[in-house]
Amino acid sequence: MNTRLTEIADGIHQLTTVVADMPVAFNQYLIVGDEPAIFHTGMRSLFPAVSAAVERVVPAESMRWITFGHIEADESGSVNDWLALAPRATVAHSQIGCMVSLADLADRPPRPLADSERLDIGSHVLQWFDTPHVPHAWEAGVLYDVTTRTLFCGDLFTWHGPYDPTTTDDITGPAVAAEDAAPGSLSLHPTSAATIRRLAQLDIETLAPMHAPAYTGNCRQALLDLADDFQRRITTPG
Numbered sequence: 001m002n003t004r005l006t007e008i009a010d011g012i013h014q015l016t017t018v019v020a021d022m023p024v025a026f027n028q029y030l031i032v033g034d035e036p037a038i039f040h041t042g043m044r045s046l047f048p049a050v051s052a053a054v055e056r057v058v059p060a061e062s063m064r065w066i067t068f069g070h071i072e073a074d075e076s077g078s079v080n081d082w083l084a085l086a087p088r089a090t091v092a093h094s095q096i097g098c099m100v101s102l103a104d105l106a107d108r109p110p111r112p113l114a115d116s117e118r119l120d121i122g123s124h125v126l127q128w129f130d131t132p133h134v135p136h137a138w139e140a141g142v143l144y145d146v147t148t149r150t151l152f153c154g155d156l157f158t159w160h161g162p163y164d165p166t167t168t169d170d171i172t173g174p175a176v177a178a179e180d181a182a183p184g185s186l187s188l189h190p191t192s193a194a195t196i197r198r199l200a201q202l203d204i205e206t207l208a209p210m211h212a213p214a215y216t217g218n219c220r221q222a223l224l225d226l227a228d229d230f231q232r233r234i235t236t237p238g
Contacts, residue, residue, distance in 0.1 A: 001017060001019070001046070001048075001049045002017070002018075002049065003015050003016065003017045003046075003049040003050055003052070003053040004016040004017075004165065005053050005056055005057070006165035006166070006214075008029075008150075008165065008166055008206060008208065008214040009145075009148040009150050009205070009206050009214075010147075010148055011031065011032040011033065011123055011124060011147075011148070012029060012030070012031055012032070012124075012145065012148060012150055012206075012208070013029065013030040013032070013057055014027055014028075014029055014165055014208065014214055015027065015028040015029070015030060015050055015053045015054070016165065017042065017046055017049055017050065018162065019045075019046075023160045023161070023182075024158060024159070024160060024161075024211040025162060025163065025211060026040075026042055026043075026046065026074055026210065026211065027040065027208070027209065027210050027211065027212075028040040028041065028042055028050055029152055029208055030054055030057055030058070031121065031124050031126070031145065032057060032058060032123065032124075033121035033122040033123040033124045034121060034122025034123065035064035035065060035121040035122055036058050036062055036063050036064055036065070036121070037063070037064065037065035037066070037067060037092075037121055037124075037126065038054070038063060038065070038066055038067070038082070039067055039068060039069075039143055039152045039208075040068050040069070040074070040075050040076075040154075040210055041066060041068060041075070041076050041077060041078040041079050041081075041082055042074060042077065042078055043073045043074050043077040043078060044073075044077045044078045044081060046077075046078065047078040047081045047082075050078070051081075051082075051085065060085055060086065061085055061086045061087065062086065062088075063082060063085070063086035063088075063089045064086070064088050064089060064090065064121065065089070065090060065092050065111075065119070065121060065126075066079055066082050066083070066086075066089050066090070066091045066092070067091065067092045067093060067128075067143060068093070068154075069131075069135075069140055069141060069142060069143075069152075069153075069154030069155065069210070070097070070135075070136050070137040070139055070140040070141075070154065070155075071093075071097060071101050071102070071105070071137065071139060072136065072137075074210070075154070075210070076105075079091060079105070079106055080105075080106065080107045083106065083107045083108055084107070089108075090108065090109075090110065090111050091106045091108070091110040091111065092110065092111040092112075092113055092119065092128075093110055093111075093112070093113060093139065093141070094112070094113060094115075094128065094130055094139050094140070094141045095112040095113065095114060096130075096132070096138055096139040097110075097139030097141075098110040098111075098112040099112070100138070100139060101139065113128035113141075114128070115128070115129060115130040115141075116128070116129060118146070123147065124145050124146075124147045124148070125145070125146040125147050126143055126144070126145055126146070127143070127144045127145075127146055128141055128142075128143055128144075129141055129142050129143075129144060129198075129199065131195050131199070132189070132191075132195075133187045133188075133189035133191075133192060133195075134156070134187070134189070134192050134195045134196065135154060135155040135156055135186050135187060136155065136186070136187045137187065140154070140187075142154060142156075142199065144202055144204075148205065148206065149202075149203050149204055149205035149206065150204070150205065150206040150207075150208050151199065151202060151204045151206070151207050151208065151219070152208045153199070153207055153208065153209050153210075154209065154210050155185075155186075155209070155210055155211065156175070156196070156207075156209055156226065157171050157172070157174075157175040157207060157209040157211075157212045157215070157222070157226065158175055158178045158179075158185070158209065158210070158211040158212060159174045159175065159178055159209075159211055159212040159213075160174075160177070160178045160181060160182075163212060163213045164213055165213055165214060166213050166214045166215070166216060167213040167214075167215055167216075167217075168215070168216055168217040169217070170217075171207065171209075171212060171213070171215040171217070171222050172222050172225040172226050172229070174212070175212070175226065175229075176226075176229050179229075179233075186230070186233075188230060188233055188234050188237075189234075190234060192227075192230045192231075192234065193227040193228070193230045193231040193234065194227075196223050196224075196226055196227040196230060197223070197224065197227045199223055200220045200223035200224050200227065204219035204220065204223075205219065206219070207219050207222060207223075
């Protein structure tokens, strides 16, 4: 199993792993600073490949912050492997995520992040936004790098099949097609479209999804188009 390594913005490295027989590839994002952070851990089975890829940029044991959008195997499955490897590492997540799951699941106490709270890791300032039920789960959130204007948007904009590291092509169309092919994968909620429109107000230069290429086109319009698709699905389900 090989993990592709691509720097998609200054100090932000996309780690992409293709798993046989899986319809999607898996991205983790390494954010290099005085206190390195990783967004998404990957499943436990991916830990050897992902940690080896991190090692090509910084010592893996230097990881300080471990964070992810929601609690699911591909997002957080190897969290305790990272905590065992990196003695200074702390899990950072939403207050809800820490309260209902991570205080018990993580081998060390997590660091709760309030909605809109900022975390200065040196060279990058990261900002957490609560996005309950977008794309999944009560505790869900996204992470915004204020420094490079990168939005780590998790399972939003999921594509099926392989992809290049980055793109300026349409990113919303393939995501709509992926949801059509696997209906119900999104956790649609009456407030889902409004939640995405809130994110569209950020000054975003790069969208960094988990299962799609990093996107450097019109990020605001892509989010608004995705919000429209969510609203359509909520209004006319099925």
